[in-house]
Amino acid sequence: MNCLVVKPAFTQSQPASTDNLEIAQNYVMEIWDNTKGMPQNTIFAMEKDNFGFLWAATEEGLVRFDGKTLKVFSQDSYPEMLEQTYYTFFKTKGGIWASGDRSIILIDKTIKTVIDCSEIADKTWIRGIAENGKGGLLIGNQKGEIFSWDQGTFSPLSFWNPSIRLEILGFHSIENSIILVGTTQGIYELNLETAQSKLITAQDFSALKIFSNANSLYVYGQEKGIFRIEMDYRLEKVYSFEQLDGVNPSSLIVDSDNTIWAGSLENGLIKMSDGKVDEVIFPELHSYTVRKIIKKDDNVYLGTVGKGLTVVRPAKIKQLTAEALKQKNIKPIYQAGDSSIWIGTKSDGLFQLKNGVVNSWTDQDGLLQNRVNTIGSANGKVYVGSTSGVTIIDQKSGKVTGYLTQENGLLSNYVGAIFRDSKNWLWILTRKGGIHYFDEKGNFNQIELPENYSNTIFISILELKNKQVLVGSINHGFLRFENNQLVENEILPLTPGEDVIYSFYEDAAGDLWFATHGGIVLLYQGEFKVLRKRHGLKSRSVFSIIHDGNVGVWVTHNFGIQYFPDSELEKFKLDTDEDFHIATSFYSESQGMPNSEANGLIFPSTIKDNMGRIWIPTVEGVGIIQDPLPKEELPKDFLFIWDNLQIGDQKIDIQDEILIPQGVGMFQVSFSLIDFENPNQYSLFYRINSKSEQWQPIKDQRFLNFTGLKPGDYTLQIKIHLHGNLEEIHTLPIRVKAIWFESIAFKILALLAFGILIYFVMKHYSHIRLKRKLERMVSLRTAELSKANRQLKKAFSEIENKNKVLLDITWNQSHLVRAPLTKAMGIAEVLNNYTTYQEIGLSKEELEKELLETLELLDQVVRETHAMSENIKNNER
Known part of the structure; x- marks a missing residue:
């Protein structure tokens, strides 16, 4: 299970300067409990249906999950249900059959069939359900009885006549006409084609759970262990009962690699492979029993007792393994010339990652202050800026060699940014209008500015392709320098509270993008345009904007990371529509970030290291985009499904088209986008008439409300963008029927009249x-x-x-x-x-x-x- 294994991020073939750094191939665990929409926190059964939805059974109803939203099916919302609680799921070709105390229900995207089983579940409960291949069902109960349900009638299965009294423990279909029946007195084979049943194991074998993958069939024998069932029904023991201490038998599954997984009664998961049994500890699930498991590729879905539904998957945003940096409030991150990574914190000083070793400095080691605002380097020295000035550290020895403060040249001790340009000048920006630099000879200089900049706070800097230097400020826009001469000052089209330039980006065409407190500002052909929340940004403030070197830009803010493809930024450049909405992908804690809140007012606010990885400072650790995907390799593992039509309290499953009855003035169309990897990576748009060129954005909801549509034929279209690239357009015909006095014939007659x-x-x-x-x-x-x-x-x-x-x-x-x-x-x-x-x-x-x-x-x-x-x-x- 790759997402649970910690291993080195670099191999020996990579540069020696960073090959010993370790990044956790860590997992992300999302817990869906009653605080996030689950009706109750204990899950009895769990299964995926034929559409791809994940279903869970709880005491307070059935729950359907698409990776982003939970939908509860209860008697309140679906009165056709005879019961609120269902305990066991049986997956068939027709869907999932769920059994309750006195009824069974077929679910497949929605509720398909409800069957009253009172006559066969009196003083017992249902233990097995299978399709009989003729449109009917076989239903086994705890008493050891098997009934055939055909055309609404129950009848005992004629060829089920065990010689002794037993309890049925479960059904397992292995072929179209063969069903294995696990009982307390052995395993039986039901042959539906020949209408025969036979015992295929010893009668003293209690088959508590039969489970399989595409290649192998296994059974858990109560107090005996786990056995492989061979083709001739011979049982071969693979794990002894003694090895299975703490295993919850009802949770047993086997994956495509023949690795057996089971829920632990207390400590997460138990992994069984090559005769070895190992515990996979999840601290989040300590003391919670795992009752059900579904594993698909590297994703694991756990149904727990008391912890709700848990989804475990590999993190897309990685984190460092260094314990010293975990849950620290991270400020600037910088890569020095020797490829070592330097990390500043809000109150814990300075850290260096080099050759797998973590070094640190605090005020006890000579730092002016434990709060670090900015980091830069030049000529073998690392410069660490704070609110008390600059600490100078020898890069090779790690010793503090000096300080730079107001006493020896700075206009202010509050240092906002340190930056080395292509001429090997080291720029130091401070408050009180301070712009200083060490030239290539190491001479310290201060740039004289007009008096109106004497109280300006400078916080960001960028060297352009033409070697000009831009300096960003708070409330004074940006200053443009050639060498050390101010040539221009431009004010951004923002309010004073928004005019904060956290960082810059120059694109391939030479156009400038500004990350500000009022959104993303573009300077294109001498004109400014502002990309705000109404255009698709998740946050008002944008702290950093950095290109991945492939096909897009990564932006950090208070709510996580957003990815903007170059193609979408180009659209924004050229689009004149005030209602323009950009297509982006979104990453937060659910994809592995230590915390969704990134840090700003620091420099650098993000970096791209010499391996192409992007390092993100957050308030609780470092997030690392380890392998930004190029366009042609983007995953497309998602499913779009039209869900249901709701008119008043009535819900109608959507098939090919929908018909709105006469006189209905308002209705709702719901849909699902099934994605258990990153359901926030999509941008959705819709339009109700394909003749219209205007697409309206769909935000977080998965439904559309329509009011006052006139009678006629319409086409509802939903457009899906993944990473900004158009993936699919889904179409749904809608016919709104006219009332008799709205019909064409009536209108003609009315016109004649x-x-x-x-x-x-x-x-x-x-x-x-x-x-x-x-x-x-x-x-x-x-x-x-x-x-x-x-x-x-x-x-x-x-x-x-x-x-x-x-x-x-x-x-x-x-x-x-x-x-x-x-x-x-x-x-x-x-x-x-x-x-x-x-x-x-x-x-x-x-x-x-x-x-x-x-x-x-x-x-x-x-x-x-x-x-x-x-x-x-x-x-x-």
């Missing part, structure tokens, strides 16, 4: 307008007619009056006219009928004269009547 309604409304409105128009016309016409009528009435009245006047005139004039007219007519008749006028008494002349007078009188009457008529006409006008 709306059109008809509009037609009738318009028609009705037109009728109303026409009616109103006609009413207005009628009203107007009526008014006109009424006026005309009034005028007619007036006219009629006037006419009547005039007629009356005329009548009166006519009547009056008729009397006036009648008399002369009658007279004239009489005279005319006389003149016409008589020749002599003696009888009349008048002569002809007299009659003619009288006739003329009568006619004149008549003419006058007519004239007067005409004048009266003219007068009436004039009055009308």
Whole structure:
């Protein structure tokens, strides 16, 4: 088990200066108990299902684990479960069968089947479950009975008739049709094809546990030892009962190397190989019994009594074996010209690692102070900076040879950084605007700065490819020097509290990256850009930024280490999107760091040694990235699985696509990313419509909530980046069904109805307008007619009056006219009928004269009547 072995990190073929340093090939142990999501800390059974999930059975429910998150299956969340507690797992091709007191349950990613076993588990318990190859099950109980379960019906197995009373201890399938039954009275073979059973060992052999790998089959005989079961069922003892003291038989497994592992009752693990039995001590599990073991490659999963689920794996971030440096608050780490490693601490002085030997210095040995801020070297001397000045140590002899303080040249005793450039100048940075250097001849110089830098604190330094030197400060940005001349001062686009430059990095293109208290600042083509937490950083403060020499940059901060591929940094350079999210990998204590909190405000804040390893100072020891992987060798041992659809309290297992019922306004899609190595090394993004170019980041959750999706077809995509490289895109079709009034047919009908309604409304409105128009016309016409009528009435009245006047005139004039007219007519008749006028008494002349007078009188009457008529006409006008 490689992750538990401590061995030298270097071989004799490597440089002699460092080949005796020892780095532990140490393990990382993660304990998942009830403080981290386990419902209870005692595990009865443990197994991996066909999807890769790790399942554990506890008193308070079943637990599914994907390496990052625990999901609890209990009666509260899954009411189809008949019981809360299951004790034993039986792995089959169809999944894991878990047995409780009165029921069994099939789990494979989720709960598949629940079977009530009350009728066969009365006053007993289930000891074995196996598939019968016909879609049914064989179930054995403690009483020694075996039942066949087919199509929902239990029946005793017809060919299981042992001659004596016994207890069944377990089933073990070795072929499709052969099942071994371990009992208190020997091992039996069940042949499902021939429907026969037979005893294959002595009856006095109690087969407590049968276990195997792909090549070998073993059995633990109670009080007898461990035996290999040969092809002819002959038992060959491999470990005696006396060798197995402290072994928990229920935990026995055998790995692919034929190494047998067992849980210890008190001290972790017991390893059995080549006839030898060794204890593998885990201090974290002292006095806790290991009940179940799963081993896959170098990873070991332990189910314990009282300690929950424990995952043991090789550490990706290594630690030193030197006891003197364990759990120390580590400050600067520096590699001298002879390849020795110098390590400063917060309060324990200075250490040197050389040729496998650890040397140390404290104030008792001549250090100015036990707190070390910075380390550098030049000309065979090591310079150790502190808040009290610089201690000078002869590199060869290890003796303190002198000091550098305010008394002999420093502007301040608070030394922030010591650095040797390519000209062999040794730069010393302090508070109070102190920038000093020893030139190549050993002459001490102080750089004169403008007065406004007199209180500046300088803490970091970098020599560029063009030999310019950058000096980083607190609240004054960075200063650029050529030789010893200040040529530029640039202020970063940060608030005063954020403008702290902990370290620099110049990339291959010559662009500058700054690790600051406000994120990572990039100076690209004369413009600044800031990479912050919202873009994917895990921490506001970044203490160091260093390239691994392969394909990426390693960044340290308060929460661990982040890896940024060059490709992602290049994207950040060119991207103009404010919502840009960088793909990174994350390392913390779960990958082997002594503590997730790295140290800052020191120089150097990290180093890459001459073997390419990156050394990280933390508050509890040194973390070492021993072998940063190039891109083409990155592991891809992970599984993405769509989990379930949750609508309200209902959970539905996701198969190929999901259908959202009518009227559902909110639902949740969950997924799993199974990785037991480093589940934090992925960056996840999603989008709900593949036509959109915008991917949204997924943080730590493994579910997505959707609200208010309109009816229609959608495509949910999740994109996975591993070490910044696109690994996979997973797609899930989603169909949101429409309510009847949201369907297309309804919408068409509604549109037609709306059109008809509009037609009738318009028609009705037109009728109303026409009616109103006609009413207005009628009203107007009526008014006109009424006026005309009034005028007619007036006219009629006037006419009547005039007629009356005329009548009166006519009547009056008729009397006036009648008399002369009658007279004239009489005279005319006389003149016409008589020749002599003696009888009349008048002569002809007299009659003619009288006739003329009568006619004149008549003419006058007519004239007067005409004048009266003219007068009436004039009055009308």
